Amino acid sequence: MLYQRLEQKLQQKLSPQQIQLMKLLQVPAIALEQRIKQEIEENPALEDTSEDNDDDQDQDIQDEEQENEEKEDSDVEENVENDFSLDDYMDEDDIPEYKLQAKNTSADDEVREVPFVSQSSFYDQLYEQLQMRDLTELQYRVGEYIIGNIDENGYLKRDSASLSNDLAFGLNINMEPDKIEEIILVIQELDPPGVAARDLRECLVLQLKRKDRKLEAIQLAILILKECFDEFSKKHYDKIMKRLNISEDQLKDAIDEIIKLNPKPGNSGGDSSKGSLHVFPDFTISNSDGELELAINSRNMPDLRVSRYYQQMLEAYVKSKNQDLKTKEAIQFVRQKIDSAKWFIDALRQRQNTLFVTMSAIMEFQKDYFLSGDDTKLKPMILKDIADKVGLDISTISRVASSKYVVTPFGTFLLKSFFSESMQTESGEEVSSREIKSILTDVIGAEDKRKPLTDDRLAKILKEKGYNIARRTVAKYREQLDIPVARLRKQI
16 A cells, blocks of 8 residues: 655755854854954955055056956947846945944053963973983983873872883883882972872872971971871861870961962963963943943954955956856856855854844843842843843854853953843742852851851751752752862861
């Protein structure tokens, strides 16, 4: 039996222009300039008008224009395809420059340049110090290999036996683990203190040994780390005092010395291998006598236009009498490049408009917060709230909020941090989860450090303040704030 079935499917497909716009919306301001440079390199029909064109190129264009004018014929247009109009690719006013960026600056604004300091990396510093040590050539090669195995935090995660095997198979160097251990001890004497430690305990002990070991607090701190590290990490202070037979004041002095140490010595010197993170804000919100003003950071965006040379080239091809296959292919190629350049310029314009409209809606929605900087005035806001306000899709708002930063009078924030869940108080008022986190931080900051508040106790305190949330929700917010549990917050 044969069955015939008719199915109707509804599919939504995005045009290349829409896909390009969606991709540009996700690009932050710090990467937009590089993205524009990449497009200029890939599409010769797109040019940056901020740089003056060479006089020779302009002269070549003028000569070519003159030659084309002399070769013009009255019936040239008959060779042009019916579905093609040259007017679509030529502007009336000799291709006026399209100025994309908005100058959100005044004439009296101070232009500041940020200097960059060139620094040697953490590993370069270790290599330089190792060269100053009295080592044989073989020991120095092994020392270089050991430094190469140190992670970005300054720790050596491989033991001497593993390093011995690696040297034998990788560099054809035969060296006993005890000899390798001697070289590790030499590296541990380098700066910063604590480098090449195998674990946190060894790292802290190495740093304490660099201090005045005649002091009782230093001696006691070393003893605590060596004999009672587990109790110290769990903050079982009573067990430490009983085991070492010391007073509470002595323990406090020793702990004060320990907490001054750096648990990640690799981050203490110069630039790390990964480099520093520099935030380049996309928006700036300023308060002018109670009125909020929004500006988009477009300082590094160039002025773009379709290349005049390519437009003249297209005109010459179209007016050519010989419309052979190669000429038609050339016309098609130039048309594609010009169309692509126009689409990119239009996509950038739409990007700027979308960013401005979206951020304006967010600024208006959170007006009370941007005027005061008080987290308690931050309203609950989700993507749908802004999408409905500006008439855009939720996915578009999500792309705008992704990886974008805004400068406010109270600091620089990630845009998506202003989106938060809503919760109801006992009075029925909706509040932001960020407001609850702010209150939770204040409560924990004011607690007795000798007897820190548990999650159950924190939930009861919040309930007394009108925020009826469960203990597990308190634990979730506490973890999001990077606040440890009560036991680990205990101090003496």
